[in-house]
Amino acid sequence: MIIYGTFNVALVLLGAPFFEGLLRKITAQVQSRKGPPVLQPYFDLLKLLGKEDIEVGENAGMQRFAAYLSLASILTVATLVPMGSSVPMNAAGDSILLIYLLTLCGIATLFAGLAAGSLYSLVGMSREMMAMMTLEPLLAVALVISSINAGSLRLDAVLNGAVYSHSLPLSGLIMLGVMLFSLQGFVGRLPFDITEAETEIMEGPLLEYSGPKLALFKYLQMAKLMVYSGIFIALFVPWGNTLFYPVSVIIFLVKVLVLVLIITLVASIHPRYRIDQAIRYFAGMFIVSIGALILAVWGY
Amino acid sequence: MTPAYAIIYALVVCAGGAIVTLLLSKNKAVAGWLCFLATALSSFLAITAAGTVLLSGPGEAITIMELPQLGSSLRIYIDGLSAIFIGLIATIAVLSAFFSISYMEHYKDYGVARYYPYFLLFVAGMYGIVCVSDMMLFFFIFWQLMTLTSYALVRYEYKKRENVRAANKYLLMMQIACVLIMAASALLAQGPVTVGSETLMKYDFEAISHGLPGLLQSSSGVVIVAFLLYLIGFGIKAGMWPFGQMWLPAAHPAAPSPVSALLSGVMIKTGVYGLMRSFLWLVPEQAIESYPSAGWGLLIAALGTITLFIGTLQALKQEQSKRLLAFHSIGQVGYILLGLGACVALIRPGLQNETVLGLAAIGFYGALFHTINHGTFKSLLFFNAGSMLYATDTQDLNKMGGLIKFMPVTAIMTLIASFSIAGVPLFNGFASKWSIYVATILGSSVAKYLGICAVFAILTSAITLASFMKFFGVSFLSRTSSLVAEKAARKPLLEVGWMMQIPQLILAALCLVFGIIPIGAYQLIAQALHGSQQGLGASLAKMPLARLDGLAGIASADGSALFDPLVLIMVLGIMLIIAFIITRLGGSRKRADEPWLCGYAQDAEQHRYGAHHLYAGVKRYIRWVGGKPKPHM
Numbered sequence: 001m002i003i004y005g006t007f008n009v010a011l012v013l014l015g016a017p018f019f020e021g022l023l024r025k026i027t028a029q030v031q032s033r034k035g036p037p038v039l040q041p042y043f044d045l046l047k048l049l050g051k052e053d054i055e056v057g058e059n060a061g062m063q064r065f066a067a068y069l070s071l072a073s074i075l076t077v078a079t080l081v082p083m084g085s086s087v088p089m090n091a092a093g094d095s096i097l098l099i100y101l102l103t104l105c106g107i108a109t110l111f112a113g114l115a116a117g118s119l120y121s122l123v124g125m126s127r128e129m130m131a132m133m134t135l136e137p138l139l140a141v142a143l144v145i146s147s148i149n150a151g152s153l154r155l156d157a158v159l160n161g162a163v164y165s166h167s168l169p170l171s172g173l174i175m176l177g178v179m180l181f182s183l184q185g186f187v188g189r190l191p192f193d194i195t196e197a198e199t200e201i202m203e204g205p206l207l208e209y210s211g212p213k214l215a216l217f218k219y220l221q222m223a224k225l226m227v228y229s230g231i232f233i234a235l236f237v238p239w240g241n242t243l244f245y246p247v248s249v250i251i252f253l254v255k256v257l258v259l260v261l262i263i264t265l266v267a268s269i270h271p272r273y274r275i276d277q278a279i280r281y282f283a284g285m286f287i288v289s290i291g292a293l294i295l296a297v298w299g300y
Numbered sequence: 301m302t303p304a305y306a307i308i309y310a311l312v313v314c315a316g317g318a319i320v321t322l323l324l325s326k327n328k329a330v331a332g333w334l335c336f337l338a339t340a341l342s343s344f345l346a347i348t349a350a351g352t353v354l355l356s357g358p359g360e361a362i363t364i365m366e367l368p369q370l371g372s373s374l375r376i377y378i379d380g381l382s383a384i385f386i387g388l389i390a391t392i393a394v395l396s397a398f399f400s401i402s403y404m405e406h407y408k409d410y411g412v413a414r415y416y417p418y419f420l421l422f423v424a425g426m427y428g429i430v431c432v433s434d435m436m437l438f439f440f441i442f443w444q445l446m447t448l449t450s451y452a453l454v455r456y457e458y459k460k461r462e463n464v465r466a467a468n469k470y471l472l473m474m475q476i477a478c479v480l481i482m483a484a485s486a487l488l489a490q491g492p493v494t495v496g497s498e499t500l501m502k503y504d505f506e507a508i509s510h511g512l513p514g515l516l517q518s519s520s521g522v523v524i525v526a527f528l529l530y531l532i533g534f535g536i537k538a539g540m541w542p543f544g545q546m547w548l549p550a551a552h553p554a555a556p557s558p559v560s561a562l563l564s565g566v567m568i569k570t571g572v573y574g575l576m577r578s579f580l581w582l583v584p585e586q587a588i589e590s591y592p593s594a595g596w597g598l599l600i601a602a603l604g605t606i607t608l609f610i611g612t613l614q615a616l617k618q619e620q621s622k623r624l625l626a627f628h629s630i631g632q633v634g635y636i637l638l639g640l641g642a643c644v645a646l647i648r649p650g651l652q653n654e655t656v657l658g659l660a661a662i663g664f665y666g667a668l669f670h671t672i673n674h675g676t677f678k679s680l681l682f683f684n685a686g687s688m689l690y691a692t693d694t695q696d697l698n699k700m701g702g703l704i705k706f707m708p709v710t711a712i713m714t715l716i717a718s719f720s721i722a723g724v725p726l727f728n729g730f731a732s733k734w735s736i737y738v739a740t741i742l743g744s745s746v747a748k749y750l751g752i753c754a755v756f757a758i759l760t761s762a763i764t765l766a767s768f769m770k771f772f773g774v775s776f777l778s779r780t781s782s783l784v785a786e787k788a789a790r791k792p793l794l795e796v797g798w799m800m801q802i803p804q805l806i807l808a809a810l811c812l813v814f815g816i817i818p819i820g821a822y823q824l825i826a827q828a829l830h831g832s833q834q835g836l837g838a839s840l841a842k843m844p845l846a847r848l849d850g851l852a853g854i855a856s857a858d859g860s861a862l863f864d865p866l867v868l869i870m871v872l873g874i875m876l877i878i879a880f881i882i883t884r885l886g887g888s889r890k891r892a893d894e895p896w897l898c899g900y901a902q903d904a905e906q907h908r909y910g911a912h913h914l915y916a917g918v919k920r921y922i923r924w925v926g927g928k929p930k931p932h933m
Contacts, residue, residue, distance in 0.1 A: 049882070049883070052891055053891070055892050056893050056894060058705055068883075069876070072872060072875035076875050091862070094863065096734050100724065100730060104725070110773070114769070118779075119897065122913075125769075126909075129766045129915065133766055140755055140759070144741055148742075148744055148745065152742075152861070153856075154860060154861065208895050208896070211888045212882070212884075216883065275917045290755070
C-alpha cells in the first residue's frame, strides 16, 4: 500500500506539469497560435524555484504555512485516489475524509489571500470560498450516492463505479452529467477560473507570492487537474482498474488524457463567468444532483 | 462517598461560595479568586462523581425529601449519561471561573456583586438539572435556579438597553419552555410506583417510564401531545429552529464572555440532555412496538437539518463577533439534533437488524460526542472573542485587523477553535461530524430522508468554514486596522494576561486530543451507555465498540466506514516535508517587502475589504433566511 501511495505521489509530481503543458499547447492550437512547448511547465517550475522569494505583508509565517499546505494537501488527496491500483491509503479514512481533505486544499488558498491582506487578495479569497461552498456539495452527492449503492463509505467500495446502481442506473447517469458540467469548476479552469488566473484581480490570493512559494501554488493548480480527473475516473469510468499494475497505470493515464482534452476544449472556447453567474450555475447543478440523490435512495 | 453525595456536596459548596462572594464583593480580585476556588472544589467533587459512575456503574439514588401530596421527591440519581454532562459542566465552569478573574477588569463601571454569586448558583442549577430524577417540582426548582441566575448574568451590563431587552426575551422563552415541559410530565404521569425497596413518586422519571407502555396502548394521542411538548420545551432551551432565533442571538452576546461560554457551551446542552432522556431513555424496550419512533426520528432529524442550515446561513451574515458565534451555536445544535434524530429513527429497525442498530448507536455517539466537542470549541471561541473584546473594546469585526502580530497566542487558539468547528480533519469537530455523517448516509437505506439531511449537513459544513475563515482571517490576519494600531500604540502588548490564556490553552489541547484520539471519547461514551441501561438506552448499550487496528482510529461496527487520524498525520507530515524540500531545491533567497496596493497603501482604511464585504455574492441570495446583522457599534 505504501508503495502504491508513493507511486501515486510520484505520478502526480512528474505527470501533472505534462498535462498542463498539453492543455496550453492545445488551447494555443485552437486559438490559431503555435503555443509554448509541451514541456514548458517543467521549465516554469524550475525557473521559479531559483527566483527571489519575496515575503510581503504582516503575516509572513502564515504566508509560508499556506504555501506548504497547498502542495501537501493535494498530494495527500492523491494517496486517496486509485491511479491504476486500489486506493493506497484506504486505512486512513473513507469518503468523508476525501471531501474534507479537498476542502483543506482550498483552505491553503484562503490563507494565502488572508495573509497578504491586500484588497485584491481578499476579493480572491472571498470568491474562492464562495466557489468552494457551491462546488463541494456536488462531489459530496456523487460520493453519497455511491455509498448508498455500495452500502459502505470505504473508498475502495465507493471509488469503484458504485455510482451506477444495479437496476436502471438513472441517478448515476445524472451525476455523470452533473460532474462533467462542473469539472471546469473543480479544476479551476475557464469558464470558472474565478479565483486564480484572473486579470481583474491580478491573480487574487497568489498576488504576493514569488519564487519557490509561487511554484508550489502553480504545482497545486496543475496537480488539481490530475487528481480531480482521477476522482472522476474512479467514480464514473473505473473499468480497466484491476489489470496488471503497469497496464492499468497506462489505461489510467489515457483516461486522464481524454478528460484533459475535454477540459482544454471547453476552456479554450469560453470566456470567464462572473462569480454570481457561477454561483447560480452551481446552485442549479446542486438542485439537479439532489434530484439524482432522491432517485438513488429509491433504488434507481 | 457515593456519586450522589458528591454532587450534593458540590451543590452545597456552590451555595456557600455564592454567599461568601456576595459578602466579599467589594474587592474584585478577592471575589474572583474565591469564586474560582469554590468552582474548582465543586468541579472536583462533580468530576469525582462522574468518574466513579463511568468506571463502576451508576450509583445508588438518594432521596433527600419526599412530598407525596405533590407527587414529587428530591431524588438524585447519577447514571452514565448524567455523568458525561456533569463532566462537561464541571470542566467549562472551572475554566470560565478562572477566565473571569482577570476578565472582569474590563467592566470598569460595574461591581461584581451581581456576577460571582449568580455565577456559582447558575453552575449549581445546571448540576441539579442533569442529576435530579424528578420531572415536576424539583425539576422546576432547579430550572428556575438555572434560569433566574442566568437572566441576571445576561442582564449584567444593564446600562445598555439592548442587554435588558435580550435578558427579558430570554427569561420569557425559558419560562414558556418550563411550563411546556411540566405540562408534558403532567400528561404522562400515572401514579406512584414501587421498584424494589423504594417507592417512586408520581412525577419521577422512572415512574413515568413504568406507566408509559400502558399509556401508549390506551391513549397514544395523549403521549404524542406530551412528547411534542417535550420536544418544543427542550428545543427552546437547546436553540432549535424556530425557537432558538427568538432568544439565543440576543442573549449570548449580551452576557459577559465567560458567561457566554457557559451559556453556549453548556446550558443549551441541558436542552439536548432533556431530549435524549425523553425520546430514548423514557421509553421502555418492551414498548417499542407502540412507540412511533420512525415518526419522531423524522421530525427531530428534519428539525435538526433545518436548524443547522438556517442557523449557519444566518451566521454567515453577521459582523459582530459574539453574535456570529451565537448563531453558530444554533447551527451546531442542529447537527446534534440530526444525530439524535437518526438514532431515534433507526432504533426500531435496529432491534431486528444488528447493522442498523450499529448505525443507530453511531448516530447517538455522534450526537453526544458533538455535544462534548461543541462545549469545548464554542467555549474556546467565546474566550477568544472575550480576549478580542478585552484588547480592542469592540465586537465589530469590520474594525479589526492584523491582531496576530499583537496577540499571537490568542490567534493560534482562535485558529484551532475555528478549524475544530469547521470540521477540519485532526480536530475534534471532524470526528463527531464523521459519526453523524456515517449514521445518516448509511442509515438512508432504512430511513430514506437521512441521505438528503447528510448532504445538507456537508453543505453547511462548508458554510461554517466560510464563516470562520471570515471570523479568524478578518480579525487576526489581513492588514492592521487603524483601531488596532491605535490600541497598540497605547499598550505595548495587546495580548491578554496569562490568567486568560490558560483556560484557552487547556480547551485547545482538549480539541486536539479528541481530534487525534477520537477512540478515547468513544470509550467514554461507551462506558456512559454501559452505565445507563434504562429504556431504549439499554438497546444502544448492547452494541460493541468497533476498534481499528491502529491506536486511535474509529470505525463503524461492520467496518463500512473508518477514520484513522494517526495514519493521516503521518501522510500529511510527509507531504509537508516534500513541499518544504521542493522550495529549498533552487537555492532562492528570501527578502521582505510591502504588499502591492496600486499606490494607495497608507490611507487604505477607507477601502478596507472587511467582514461586511466578504461573500457578498452569496449573501445576496440568502436574504430570506432572516437573522439581520446588527448595525455597526
